[in-house]
Every structure is written in C-alpha cells, then in structure tokens.
Amino acid sequence: MDLELKGQRALVNGASQGIGYAIARQLALEGVRVAIAARREPALSAAKARIEKEAECEIVAIQGDIRKAEDCERIVAQATAALGGLDSLVNNDGAPPLGPSLAFSDADWGKAVDQNFMSVLRMTRAAVPHLKRAGGGSIVNITALSAIQPIVGFGLSVATWAGVIGLAKTLSRELAPDNIRINTLCPGATDTPRLAKVNEQTSGMMDKLVAEIPLGRIAKPEQIAALVALLVSPLGSHMTGTTIPIDGGQVQSLL
Template sequence: MELQGRVAMVTGAGRGIGAAVADALAARGAAVAVCDVNSEAAAESAAAVAGRHGVRTVGVTADVSEGAAVRAAVETAAAALGPVDVLVNNAAVDVVKRFVDSTEEEWDRIISVNLRGTITVTRAVLDGMIARGTGRIVHIASDAGRVGSSGEVVYSATKGGVIAFGKALAREVARHGITVNTVCPGPTDTALLGQVAEYSQKMYDATIRAIPLRRPAEPAEIAGVVAFLATDAAAYMTGQTLSVSGGLTMV
C-alpha cells in the first residue's frame, strides 16, 4: 500500500482516464477526492472507488476553468480527507474538427479547461504542499502536445502548454520536495477517441493501424503509470514527460 495515509485529488475523474486514475491511487491505499464538473458522476465514481478499495473518498464538483469553484473544491476535499498530497490534473475537453472550421468560442473553452484549468488547480494546492515540504503533481497531457494531431490543433497547443508548464514548475518547486511530471497518453478507449471516430472513421482506423501494439490503450494502462509517479518509487523523477502510446510515438 505505497500511498497509505496520503490524500489524492483527481480532476475529470467522473469517467475515463480520470476514473481509472482514482481507482489506481485508491488501490495503493490513498484517500481520493474525485473531482468532476458533473456532480453526479463525481459522487458515483467516488462511491465506486470506496466500495472497491475500502478507502476514504469524497466527490467534489468544479469546472476547473473557474478559479473560485476550484478553490472551493480543494477546501471541500481537505475538510473531508485532509490536505492534498497528490494532485492529478486530468480534466480536459476537445472538439475534433479542422482548425479552419473551429470557432473562437471553441478555442476559448479548450484553452480555459485544458491549460488554464491545469494551472488553476495546481496553484490551489501548491501553497499547502510547499508548507509541508512534500507533494506529487502529475499532469495528463497528450502525445498530441508533443507531435501534433490533425483535427485537434488547439487541443494540441494546450497539451503542449501543459507539458511546458510541468517542466518549468518542476524546476521551481523541487527544492520544496515536490515533484511534477507529465503523462502523455496516446489513443485511449475513452469518449475523446470516440469523437475522432465520429469525425473520421478513416482517420481512426489509420491511427489504430499505426500503433505498433495494434490497439488503443485501456484507461487502466494510463492510470498505472500515473500511480507509479505518485509513489516514493518515483521520488527522484521530476520534470519528465512520459508517453504511454503503445509505441505510436517514440519521442
């Protein structure tokens, strides 16, 4: 139980990769605050994790693009479970279409959730981590942020920003005993991958064929890497960007 006695907060944890991450952290003994913009999904995911692993959980609601909501969610999590030791920034949105067909409203939403949201949630937990002299922060970016992805231009830009944010922050907070690392999933069996198939089945099929392992990832396969980064086994890793893509990208 490598995370016994620690409190984790996972954003976008009502489903998909976020829910799998919450489960993986709980399996290692962490108490988990399941944060999602959908309050019912957060509560259901938190209850399911508690039922499977017998750990303390709480469902909290926040749109990560809204600073006041984020700060309230962090306070609720801390009141229920204790201060956050492990933060996983997973919440993200996308609209799959050609850049020339996208709108300013879509750009603003993608940027505000994916990049600003990651920055906002991180800032909300950072003072406490610094005061305690310890912390683990893991960002979920995407290989789209490393190599680009057709139909996901602004999404790719935000995920590249998350990677850069993680590297720079890691340099600043290392002296406080805090590590910051970024996990970049490749195609994963989530609602987002379903958007790609809806946009272009041909693109989806070509992407899967290009993966050396010949299949998309399961959310649990991403979650295992995230959970490792939260443990003391990864205590000397910081500022790193890890692709979990079945070999689709080898950067």
C-alpha cells in the same frame, strides 16, 4: 511491489469516468485517501460509490467545472479540507472540440485555453501551498500524445497542451526546492468513453490511428493509472519535469 502510498492524500480531476476514474481507483486501491471531481453529478456519485465498494474506503466527491477559476479554487479547498491536506494532484479532464485550427474563433480558443491550460495553472497554484505544508508532493498532468506528435484537427488541444508541457517543465525547476515534483503524461489512444466519441466524430479516424500503433492495440485506462501511481509514490520520487508518452510505441522521435 508496495508503492508506499498508504495514507497519502490525492485529488484527481475529471475522475467520474475514463482515465481519471482509473487513476482515482488505482490510488484508492493503493490505500490513498482520494478526492474526485467532475461536472455531472450522477456520474460522479456513481464513480464514488463504485470505488468505495471495490477499495473499501471513503471517496470525497466534489462537483465542479475546471474551466472556471472559482471552481478550481473551491475544488482544491474542499478536497484539502475533507482530506486534511494534500500530497498529490492529478490534472485531467475532457478536451476541446476537434476541427481545423484556423476555423475556431477567439472565443473558442479562449475556452480551450481555460480548459486545458488555465485549469492546470489554477489547480496547481491552489494546491502548491498545501503540498508545501505536507513537506512536498507530486503533480501529474494528463495531456495526450498529440501534444508532442500533432494530429490534424486536434489544434486546440495540441497548442494548449504544449503550453502545459512548458509550464510543467518550468515549475519542476521552480518547485524542486520545495520537494514538489511535476510530470506530464501523453497517452495515445486509450479505451474510454471519450475515445468512442472521438471515433464517431471523425468517421472512424481513430480506427486508422490505432493501425499506426506498433503494439497494434490501444491502451487500457488502468495502464495509465499504474504509471501515475508510481509517479506520485515515494518510489517514483526521483522523477520530475518529465514528459512521458504512453502510446504503444507510436511516437516517432528519439525524445
């Protein structure tokens, strides 16, 4: 299926590894001109080189920390300058620490809000004028299944991503007249370096969670990436304001 993405321009955050990397790679393979961002320079350059080789294209790599307001603005400015505009933004990064919700200080909560919620708000605010200039565009937020089916110990993420879902739904209505769409994906356990780390930190809790997945397997990052490619494409252009689990059937509600 031709997703009609050739020549589009996209910024993918948190794209030096894991889900973000898979999204950037998939978009590049579809002919999208892609900018990627992350904090650690060596991993970012390595990701750029790998995608460039595989997709035979040029990737724009931008070092930055999406927890910082100034970096959000700079990343969007550098990406749009290098790509000559923007058609899609993918909000993705790591996640705050795990632990009992009430054990975290105000400062911890502030950091989690900056990382999960304010980054999406700031990136989106900076990107929207460029999307408008392009005649419309698409924003995809990567959150987690825990945002709609909370897990004990994931409170910092659950609460802040619930805010992202509310913001995205509101924005989908506010930005629809400008032909700008915004959708939120809620992946379940996905085979990335982060999952391996979480598994270590929780003494194998993720292994038990995997046993609760009806399909009996975790997702591959490429499976998240394929849905993002569809959502940002003209063929996905009737979808906005959605919150989509991609979880092997794990969510236990009707909606």
